[in-house]
Amino acid sequence: MAATFATSSTVVGLGSSSLSSPSRISSPNRRICLSSGFVKPTVAARNPFRQAGSNGGRFMGFERDWLRTDLNVIGFGLIGWLAPSSVPAINGKSLTGLFFESIGTELAHFPTPPALTSQFWLWLVTWHLGLFLCLTFGQIGFKGRTEDYF
Helix, strand or coil: CHHHHHHHCCCCCCCCHHHCCHHHHHCCCCCCCCCCCCCCCCCCCCCCCHHHHHHCCCCCCCCCCCCCCCHHHHHHHHHHHHHHHCCCCECCECHHHHHHHHHHHHHHCCCCCCCCCCHHHHHHHHHHHHHHHHHHHHHHHHHHHHCCCC
């Protein structure tokens, strides 16, 4: 009887009243569906390779304009970084001024690269880190605003 139950039924969740009579269990043609209110139904993960059939057999991984390039974001992000980085806050000099000055001193002896102990590397990493943060937050803020996220 247990083998008949295991092969002829589909168990979905936990107990209900469908097991009330033994005659229902022994019936080989009857499917028993056990369910409960606190068990969520299993949902298959979205696999893009299985969904390729809905697109005529082609795999569509990204939407066509996934980057959504907007020159306003780049322009405002660059201005948003150049303004605060041009404030003379480091010994009377600005971060942008120190970075460009270090580029000039390193170009003075062009064929040889900058030494690892050169201040050029500090200003390069600091300036670009600030620029990339402004561009990233600008993209999040601008696109979030235009697409009504907040």
